[in-house]
Amino acid sequence: MIDATDKQILRLIQRDATLSLENIASKVDVSVNTCWRRVKHLEETGIISGRVAIVDPESVGLGQTVIVSIKTNNHSSEWLERFTEKTKNIPEVVEFYRMAGEVDYLLKIVVNTVADYDRVYKQIIADMEISDVSATFAMECIKNTTELPL
Amino acid sequence: MIDATDKQILRLIQRDATLSLENIASKVDVSVNTCWRRVKHLEETGIISGRVAIVDPESVGLGQTVIVSIKTNNHSSEWLERFTEKTKNIPEVVEFYRMAGEVDYLLKIVVNTVADYDRVYKQIIADMEISDVSATFAMECIKNTTELPL
DNA sequence: TGTGAAACACATATCTA
């Protein structure tokens, strides 16, 4: 369903989406036309889910990354639905996972200052039964990439 | 240094980088030329750090996200240098932070299976003094975006 | 800052193996 050539194409454009079709085509050794068809197919099937510009967080005053672990004692589907809907719509929450093990949910939040985090924290816990929230602050971002290991 | 119009432009292209300059220009109400110059400036100054295609992890067999907490008892600069260099070059490690508090480092790893994670784990701990590694597996990804709250 | 023209890249039709 996705062959070696497709993988090569993905590897290239997930690193740099400004590459022209001509350029990609020559690198993966197919015709421009074929390359275009393959890229189009990858887009239509959702394997390529979008093309975006990456903004440097520091430059726009969002240099503070906070990792938040959440435990709940309410495991009803009503609670879950309400919690996930509310939380994923907070723009500062950029990643949000339901976890196995001790912690029920894990969030990654980007803000400018600890005070800004506090505002987001209050938004998250408002009207929700949450048994434990623990935040840890990133001191340094060593790596943060959208490039998948293909 | 970065005004409201720049922010609007960033907001648009960090969501969808396929928008044409004409389209963006009309939305933020400046001329195509001005818009082009602003985008160029944002790129040159590194505020836009790149343009990438986002690949759907599930589609390429990388549906398992693992969050790894690492504690060390060796806080020498030699150790730190060696550890960060080695770890950030592992392609499965897509995020890597130095943290404040209990945990020293936090990694986000994308793999296909738990067995694949084990291989990455072995790579990370090889030849390194690490006092504690604890992995938690994501059951469900509820949100994962590159869009910053601007 | 705006205009316009050249360069470039994209999308598609048509043809071939």
Place this chain on the structure above:
DNA sequence: TAGATATGTGTTTCACA
């Protein structure tokens, strides 16, 4: 069915006013 060739169209880039 997949790839190659050819071409009209749209977009970007940049010089100049």
